[in-house]
Amino acid sequence: MIISKHRAFLLLTAVEVAVVIALVVRARGVAADLAVTDILAKRAVAARLGLTDLAIWTEARYTRHPSQTDLFSPFQDFPSSLEHFPAGSVVGVPDLTGFRQPAEP
Amino acid sequence: MxxxxxxxxxxxxxxxxxxxxxxxxxxxxxxxxxxxxxxxxxxxxxxxxxxxxLIGAPDLVVQRVAAGRHDLIPVDYAEEIRGLPGVGEVSPRYWGYYFDAFTESNFTFVGIDDGPPYELELLEGRLPSAPSECAVGEGVARARSTGVGHELTLISHDGLGVIFDVVGEFQASSSILTNDLVVFRNADLVELFGIPEGRAVDLSVEVFNDGEVSTVAAKVKRIFPDTRPITRSEILRTYDAVxxxxxxxxxxxxxxxxxxxxxxxxxxxxxxxxxxxxxxxxxxxxxxxxxxxxxxxxxxxxxxxxxxxxxxxxxxxxxxxxxxxxxxxxxxxxxxxxxxxxxxxxxxxxxxxxxxxxxxxxxxxxxxxxxxxxxxxxxxxxxxxx
Structure with missing residues (x-):
């Protein structure tokens, strides 16, 4: 059986839309589940320990605690800050190959 | 058609x-x-x-600024802030950073007040409640190959090795908050970092009415001009921008x-x-x-x-x-x-x-x-x- 091109296109589009809807519905379902369990548990951790920031970037004070950064200090660094001196754009990245990585679990 | x-x-x-x-x-x-x-x-x-x-973050954090940068805050400030109308608990916070030479990574140390053994849903084990105990984040546990029932050796401010018993490990699902954390009792952390007596890193202020947080912040700034109050809404705004x-x-x-x-x-x-x-x-x-x-x-x-x-x-x-x-x-x-x-x-x-x-x-x-x-x-x- 030969299917006409427009039928094939409409069928393909319908399948794609169905996949998008399925992924969105699944994502929203997961979000709703997490909102009543995971998020509340994380909020409890933040409240008990008095945490103010997420533990994402650990390389500098101003990336570990962006909300506590003292933007007012002279010569201070902060996320997206302008480079203080031209040298900052010229100096190369330090050799990090000697940095040991965390052990695999 | x-x-x-x-x-x-x-x-x-x-x-x-x-x-x-x-x-x-x-x-x-x-x-x-x-x-x-x-x-x-x-x-x-x-x-x-x-x-x-971060809705769980403190209502208000009060930092001290000295010589143009963040400095340790006198714990005495807490008494006066506690006397402001609408203010509840004011607790000194002890926290800081630690460069771990073994793994060449940065850890964040957080102190908690003494209290009864406290369990959290995302914590395997419990929070420290006795001297020389700690709880670690998943990233720290992995980097240092430690966990509940094991030990964690750290170098104190005076260069001495200190051994802590790991009594809790945060689950991987809380990593976004706890990955690099090591939690101690406040007294242990003060000793480890050598924080002078009567000083804290900053103060956490509870404000009963959310609508009054900015007013309390303004009052704190007026009473103690050398402080920088950071409200929870500012913290949330920061992450909105980040x-x-x-x-x-x-x-x-x-x-x-x-x-x-x-x-x-x-x-x-x-x-x-x-x-x-x-x-x-x-x-x-x-x-x-x-x-x-x-x-x-x-x-x-x-x-x-x-x-x-x-x-x-x-x-x-x-x-x-x-x-x-x-x-x-x-x-x-x-x-x-x-x-x-x-x-x-x-x-x-x-x-x-x-x-x-x-x-x-x-x-x-x-x-x-x-x-x-x-x-x-x-x-x-x-x-x-x-």
Whole structure:
């Protein structure tokens, strides 16, 4: 059986839309589940320990605690800050190959 | 309806004749959409999660500023702040950073007040409640190969090795908050860091009425001009800005993808090939009206952009919510040695999809139809002669 091109296109589009809807519905379902369990548990951790920031970037004070950064200090660094001196754009990245990585679990 | 379907059939046949070129366009266009959608979905998911979790942050944090930078705050300030109307508990916070020479990574140490053994849902074991006990985040446990029932050796401020018993380990699902944390009793942390007596890193202030937090902050600033109060709404605003697609490296990726799309659309808009012009001329000579030709071009553009948009969107949804943004994670990671594994809480709205569709599909279809207009309104013979 030969299917006409427009039928094939409409069928393909319908399948794609169905996949998008399925992924969105699944994502929203997961979000709703997490909102009543995971998020509340994380909020409890933040409240008990008095945490103010997420533990994402650990390389500098101003990336570990962006909300506590003292933007007012002279010569201070902060996320997206302008480079203080031209040298900052010229100096190369330090050799990090000697940095040991965390052990695999 | 039948007429539209026939024109669609013809448009698809025309696309099929140039299938390799059109397939290349679908791949590039779909990839561009996938990059744009990935960034939008990821930043929205991270911002949503930060907003929901950090509601648990202190109402107000009071730092001291000395010589133009953050300094230790006298614990005596707490008494006076506690006397302000609407203020509840004022607790000194002890926390700081520790460079671990063994793993060459940075840990964050946090102190908690003494109290009864406290269990948290996301903590395997318990929080420290006796001297020389600690609880560690998943990243620290992995880096130092330790865990509940094991020990953690650290170097104190005076260069001496101190051994702590690990009594709790935070589960991996809380990594976004606890990955690099080591939690101690306040007394242990004060000793480890050598914080002078009567000083704390900052003060955590409880304000009963959320609407009064900024008023209390202003009063604290007036009483102690050397302090810097940070409200919870400021913390939330910070993360709103940090996880905006408009900031930092994500803007760079976003702008690059948008530029690639503009080049693609510009290429289409600046003219049609001689073959396409000849095709339009033949159709006109065969009796097709200008309206029919424009509808044909509309369907060609719509077929390409709709397919690309949907494929790109599917790729982005799978990438962010099923694969944990594995391709974008290295961009976000930066130089962090301890980096939490991302498990995004999906945040997706129909509005986002419409905005993305409107910004990409509409310009592409318009750039397909517009140059055909000129060819369609010209005399067929002139068009075929070129």
């Amino acid at each position: 039948r007429r539209h379907l026939k024109i669609l059939e013809f448009a698809l046949s025309a696309l099929w004749r140039r299938r390799f070129k059109n397939l290349a366009i679908v791949v590039v266009y779909g990839f561009t959409i996938a990059v744009l959608a990935s960034i939008l979905l990821m930043t929205d998911a991270m911002r949503g999660e930060a907003e929901q979790i 996880f905006s697609w408009r900031s930092g490296m994500l803007l760079t990726v976003f702008a690059a993808a948008l530029a690639a799309f503009c080049i693609l659309a510009w290429d289409k808009a600046t003219g049609i090939s001689a073959e396409e012009r000849r095709e339009i001329g033949v159709l006109k000579a065969l009796g097709w009206s200008t309206r029919d030709v424009l509808e044909l071009k509309f369907w060609e553009g719509a077929a390409i952009s709709l397919t690309s948009f949907l494929l790109g969107l599917i790729a982005a949804l799978v990438h962010i919510f099923l694969l944990g943004a594995s391709l974008l994670a290295p961009v976000i990671q930066g130089w962090s040695v301890l980096f939490p594994e991302f498990r995004f809480t999906p945040s997706i709205t129909v509005y986002q999809l419409f905005v993305l569709g409107f910004l990409t599909v509409v310009p592409y279809v318009a750039s397909t139809v517009a140059p055909s207009w000129k060819a369609a309104v010209t005399d067929p013979e002139e068009v075929m002669r070129g």
